[in-house]
Amino acid sequence: MSGHVYVVGLGPGDERHRTPAASDALRIARHLVGYGPYLARASVRDDQIVHASDNRQELDRARKALQLAADGEAVAVVSSGDAGVFAMAATLFEAVEQQGGTTCEITVVPGVTAMTAAAARIGAPLGHDFCAISLSDNLKPWETVLQRVRAAAEADFAMAFYNPVSKARPWQLGGVLDLLRELRAPETPVVFATAVSRPDEEIVVTTLAGAAPEMADMRTLVIVGSSATRCVPRGGEGAWVYTPRRAEAVSS
Numbered sequence: 132m133s134g135h136v137y138v139v140g141l142g143p144g145d146e147r148h149r150t151p152a153a154s155d156a157l158r159i160a161r162h163l164v165g166y167g168p169y170l171a172r173a174s175v176r177d178d179q180i181v182h183a184s185d186n187r188q189e190l191d192r193a194r195k196a197l198q199l200a201a202d203g204e205a206v207a208v209v210s211s212g213d214a215g216v217f218a219m220a221a222t223l224f225e226a227v228e229q230q231g232g233t234t235c236e237i238t239v240v241p242g243v244t245a246m247t248a249a250a251a252r253i254g255a256p257l258g259h260d261f262c263a264i265s266l267s268d269n270l271k272p273w274e275t276v277l278q279r280v281r282a283a284a285e286a287d288f289a290m291a292f293y294n295p296v297s298k299a300r301p302w303q304l305g306g307v308l309d310l311l312r313e314l315r316a317p318e319t320p321v322v323f324a325t326a327v328s329r330p331d332e333e334i335v336v337t338t339l340a341g342a343a344p345e346m347a348d349m350r351t352l353v354i355v356g357s358s359a360t361r362c363v364p365r366g367g368e369g370a371w372v373y374t375p376r377r378a379e380a381v382s383s
């Protein structure tokens with residue numbers, strides 16, 4: 132009998148942002164596979180078997196899940212946010228492709244991804260066309276990152292940057308901000324949303340002129356507005372940031 136792999140997005144932090152379908156999958160699974168700190172958020176029961184691994188061992192983790200399922204087990208592969216956004220769902224299908232297919236059932240359970248959680252905390256900065264770019268060059272050349280940021284800026288998308296910095300890559304966000312300063316107005320709103328919906332959450336709203344890489348760490352989602360993104364005053368202090376749903380022709 133073939134088993135079942137559930138690829139589960141836990142949401143950004145706060146359990147209330149975890150979908151009931153994700154919680155169901157975590158309950159049904161006998162094996163939980165994933166990066167250690169994510170599994171720590173999954174409320175594991177004593178009768179469940181945990182296979183925690185390091186952040187870089189994603190393909191091994193996917194193969195392990197497929198092997199367990201081939202033996203008839205119910206397995207949850209756990210990611211933060213949405214499992215389909217810079218996370219394990221694509222890795223799982225890469226492993227399926229490499230082994231030439233599978234007879235196991237696979238269910239990808241969606242989650243609330245960091246960019247929508249971050250956007251909601253500050254208003255609606257992704258209210259019109261936008262794109263999501265990972266700044267990590269672990270899995271793609273740095274040149275490709277810059278090419279995509281440039282193209283997105285020229286098309287006047289708002290942008291959400293995942294993986295803006297890490298200990299090994301402290302310089303990348305600075306490079307992207309420098310590029311954007313050549314292409315976008317200095318007053319363009321920029322949001323640094325760190326650890327959204329977790330106890331250590333911090334949200335900083337600034338402009339492209341004021342944005343500095345030190346404002347981000349690996350728990351930060353950075354949003355850079357389009358030319359239409361604007362701030363409106365909040366009742367108390369600070370501002371909401373939103374992008375209107377109507378756009379002008381892109382100037383060339």
Ligand code: SAH
Nearest residue numbers: 143212213218244245293294326327351352
């Ligand atoms: N699958 C995840 C993304 C994994 S990539 C998702 O859908 O959210 C890891 C990056 O996601 C981090 O470097 C950070 O940019 C972002 N991230 C994840 N959780 C976050 C949170 N709670 N607050 C802000 N950014 C977060």
